[in-house]
Every structure is written in C-alpha cells, then in structure tokens.
Amino acid sequence: xxxxxxxxIFLSLIVSFTSTFIASVIGISAAVPFSIKNFxxxxxxxxxxxxxxxxxxxxxxxxxYVVLSKEGSLGNYNLLFTPFAMIIAQTLLxxxxxxxxxxxxxxxxxxxxxxxxxVLGAGRFEIFISIINECRMQILSIITTGFxxxxxxxxxxxxxxxxxxxxxxxMTTFIAFETGKGNFREAFIIGGIxxxxxxxxxxxxxxxxxxAE
Amino acid sequence: xxxxxxxxxxxYNSKRVLDIENYHFKENYIYVIRGKNxxxxxxxxxxxxxxxxxxxxxxxxxxxxxxxxxxxxxxxxKPYLFNTTVYENIIMGLKYRKINKNEIxxxxxxxxxxxxxxxxxxxxxxxxxxxxxxxxxxxxSAILESKLMLLDEPTSSMDxxxxxxxxxxxxxxxxxGSTIIMVTHDMSQAKRIGDKIILLEDGRINYD
Numbered sequence: 001x002x003x004x005x006x007x008x009i010f011l012s013l014i015v016s017f018t019s020t021f022i023a024s025v026i027g028i029s030a031a032v033p034f035s036i037k038n039f040x041x042x043x044x045x046x047x048x049x050x051x052x053x054x055x056x057x058x059x060x061x062x063x064x065y066v067v068l069s070k071e072g073s074l075g076n077y078n079l080l081f082t083p084f085a086m087i088i089a090q091t092l093l094x095x096x097x098x099x100x101x102x103x104x105x106x107x108x109x110x111x112x113x114x115x116x117x118x119v120l121g122a123g124r125f126e127i128f129i130s131i132i133n134e135c136r137m138q139i140l141s142i143i144t145t146g147f148x149x150x151x152x153x154x155x156x157x158x159x160x161x162x163x164x165x166x167x168x169x170x171m172t173t174f175i176a177f178e179t180g181k182g183n184f185r186e187a188f189i190i191g192g193i194x195x196x197x198x199x200x201x202x203x204x205x206x207x208x209x210x211x212a213e
Numbered sequence: 214x215x216x217x218x219x220x221x222x223x224x225y226n227s228k229r230v231l232d233i234e235n236y237h238f239k240e241n242y243i244y245v246i247r248g249k250n251x252x253x254x255x256x257x258x259x260x261x262x263x264x265x266x267x268x269x270x271x272x273x274x275x276x277x278x279x280x281x282x283x284x285x286x287x288x289x290x291k292p293y294l295f296n297t298t299v300y301e302n303i304i305m306g307l308k309y310r311k312i313n314k315n316e317i318x319x320x321x322x323x324x325x326x327x328x329x330x331x332x333x334x335x336x337x338x339x340x341x342x343x344x345x346x347x348x349x350x351x352x353x354s355a356i357l358e359s360k361l362m363l364l365d366e367p368t369s370s371m372d373x374x375x376x377x378x379x380x381x382x383x384x385x386x387x388x389x390g391s392t393i394i395m396v397t398h399d400m401s402q403a404k405r406i407g408d409k410i411i412l413l414e415d416g417r418i419n420y421d
Contacts, residue, residue, distance in 0.1 A: 112293045115264045119287035119363075120306035120353065134296055 005174075005186075009193060012170040015083055015157070016150040019090035023150075024143050026091075027098030032131050034099075035106040036114050046103060052096035057089075061159030064089040068160065083168060085160040090153060094146040101142040106135055137209055144205050148198065214275055214284060214360035214392050215240040216261055221270035223256055223416075231256050231267070231416040240275075243383065243393045245407035247400070253416040254396045255290050258363045261394065262287040274361070283310055287363040290396075292350030294338035299330070299349050302338045306357045324356045327382045328375060343370035351379055355386055362386055364395035368402065380406050 034042070066072050068080040068088070079085045110131045117127045132139060154172035161168035163177055171194050178187040216238040223231035231253040238244055246254050259265035261272055262285055274280035286306065294302050303325070307317050325334075328348045333341070338349060347370050354362060364383070368376040383406055387393055397403055403410050412419050 112291075113295075115259075115289060116293040116295075117309075118264050118282070119262050119285070119289065121283045121286070121309045121357065123282075123309070126309055130295070 005190065005193075007166060008169050008171055008174050008190070009197075011083060011168070012151060012172070012194075013197070015086045015090060015170060016147060019087045020094055020143060020147040020150050022087070023091045023094035023098050023146055027095045027146075028102055028132065028139060031099050031102035032106065032110065032128055035103045035110045036131075046100065049096045049100045049103075053100050055093070055096070057093055057153050057155035058159065060089055060093050061156030064092065064156065064160045080160060081162040081164060081168060083161070086157045086168060086170070089156040089160045090150045093153060093156060094150050097149055098142055098146045101145065102139060105138045105142065106131065109135060140205055140209065144201065147201060151194065151197065214280070216361065216392065216394070217273040217276070218257075218261075219271050219273060221257075221260060221267045221272070223253070223260065223265070223267050229416055231260070233257070233270075233416070233418055236411075236418055238392060238394055240392050241387065241390055242408040243387050243395070243406055244409050244411060245403040246394065246396045246411045246413055247398065247403060248413035252413045254413050255365050257413065258287065258365050258394065258396060261285075261361075262363050280361075283357075284359055285361045285363065286354045286357040286359040288350050288354040288365060288367050290365040292346060292353075294341065294346055294349060296337070296339050298335050299338050299341070300334045302349055303353050303356060306353060310357070320356050320358070324352050324382070327378045328352065344372060344375060347371055348375060348379070351382065355382055358386075358389065358391070360391060362391050362393045364393065366396050366398065368397070368399070376402070 034045075064085060065080065068074050068077070068085050079088070113131050113134050114127050117130050122130065152172060154176055157168075157170055158173050158176065161170070161173065163169050163173040169177070171190050174190050175187045175194075178184075178190070218233050218236040218238075220235065221231055221233045222229065230251070246257065248254050256265060260267050263272075263282075264287075271278060274284070295305065300321075303321065304317050307320065312320075325331075330348070330352070333345060333349075338346070341349065347367060351364070351367050354364070362383075367383075368379045371379060380402065383393055383395070395407075
C-alpha cells in the first residue's frame, strides 16, 4: 500500500509546488507593474483574467490536451501524459488566480509605495522589490490560494496526465480512480493525507505571518 | 537647483487643477505655496518631483528637461512609512543611493538631533502617531541632502515644539544649498521661513 501511495503523494507535491511556483513568479511579476500603471486596455485585461480565474479545469485540460497532442502546435515535444503536461495545465489554471488577486489586493497601496520609493530615489527594480516586501502577507495568502487550487485540481491533470500508475497518478486522480473501483478505504486515506498537507501548508504560512508581524 | 515651470496644464475629471504659464523657482530659496484645498498645490509638487505627468508643458531643472533622480527628494502629504523600523525608514533613500555605512551614521547623528528620535529608532514605523510619522518622513527626506527638496505640508500633524525644530531643519537645508519648495496652510509658518510666498488660486499663481 505504502509503496503505491508514496510516489502518488510525491508527484502531487512536485506538480503542485512547481506549477504554483511558476504561476506565482509570472503572475506576481506581471501584476505589480500592472497595478501601478494606467492604460486603456487595463480594464479589459483584468476582465479576461477574472473569467480565466473561474475557468472549468476540464476545459483547460482540453485546451492543453489539444496543444500537446500529436496534431497540436507543441506535439513534437511528446509532453502529453507526462508530469510536464500536468504542470503546464496547473500553471495555466493558477496564474490568472495569482494575477487577478494580486492586482486587486495591491492596486491602491502599490501606487502609494511607488510614489514614496520614487521620491527617495528608488529605481524600477527597487520599487518592485519594495512593493512585494510591503505586501508580502497578502501575496503569501494569494500564493496559498493558488496552491490550494493546484493540489485539489483533478479534471485537467486527469486529461493531460492520463492517470498512469507510477507515472502521472496524483492524489486527486488516485481518489477519483479508487472511488470508481469502489475502494473507498484507499480513497479516504489519500483524501486524509491531502487534507493533512493543506493543514501543514496553512500552518506554516500562519507561523510565518505571525513571525513577520 | 533652479526649477522652471513652462506652460504646465493638468486636468482631472474635466476640471483644470493646474494652469501655470511660466514660473521660475530660483536656486537656494525657500518657496512656500499656499492656497485652498484642491487648488493644485500637491499636483504642482508631484509634477516637479516627476511622480505625475502634466497634460501639457514641461519642467526644467537647471534649464535641462531631466535631472538625476537623486537630485530631488520629496515628502508627500500622506507619507507612506514602510513596515520596518524607524531607523530603516530614515536610511532607505541613502541605501538606494548606495551611501556607505560611515556616511549613513554621520548623517543620522546630524539629522536625528533635530527631533527626539532616540527611543523611536527601533520602533516599527507603522505604530507611530501622525506627528511622529511626519518627523520620520521629514528626516527621511532631509537626510538625502538633495539639491531640490519638496515638502507637502510637512508639519501639519506636528506639535508646536516639533514644528519649530522642523522649520530649523528646513532653514539649515537651505543654508547647505538646497532649494526648497513647500506647501503649507500655516501663514505664520510661511512668513517665518519663506523667502517667497506663492498663492495658488484656480490652478494659477496669482500672487508672488
């Protein structure tokens, strides 16, 4: 049992952490300057991201599947039914969440910080770092939300990963698969572990927040 | 540093808040800008500082269209203090300028002597009162010893004693060669320290 479950847990963590990390780096890097600048298309870009935030994972799975399949534009890379495909799908699901929440969370305060940094002589990179540093608690909460989305996601990873035992099977697809077979005991064990991981991540974040405050 | 305003116009929500044809802020003077709320005082300072752009016109610094960002420092009307110690807040601009530790210590000693900052230095800046925050923001700006210092109501929340110390600090900055442009609603303060008093009305300079 343990030999079957451990790789599933390990792969789940790798895929979720990696996709959350990539989505956070891209999402936050784009959101900080976006929250400061005012331009014509800003409202529309934000609206599109809000729509993408609530995009059904199976639809994202379908899009990534088509792009990575043999006939797709990235078909030559043979990424379909690999953990890479799962990371791509999850990254695309998490990125709009991180981006939109960061923009709405920083929109007021980032302009204030930017002005104060600028009059003290800060350059663009220093302003960027100051905003992230000042808003680290909000950003940390947003990253946790993104991680929650990634680790609990089942539709997209099932489609692009294929739920192949020992290769692309993660905790959520394991639960879905075992439930389908009627093996509720295994499904509940993995479900409990999933919940426990979320508890650990949240506790760590709260400890960090408490320390910082 | 001298500052020349050339045909500056700024409009917010179809209301013209600034419309200055030409004005020259001479080097090493203290200019005090007065005016009612919403007459464009802060907007003028923000444009000079480069944190806002005018709709039309330009600002010349020593007769050039741009200047080094280290040449100007500003204390905003509602200064944002960073979520760290008072000490870190005061030296933040010096860190941006890559000033060495010895020089930082020297300047700290010199400028913190104006206000009783001793017990405040290790306190989190977010936990300060309004007057204390203004003292930190003023010191943070003054310690940079920039050629042009812009102050937007720097003493509005300070008590009388600290206001006098702030005025002494501003006068000393002028004596060191800085040009100072400040906004205040306090006429007696304007008379005490201003070399020139400007009245902004409907976005225009009406009295000099």
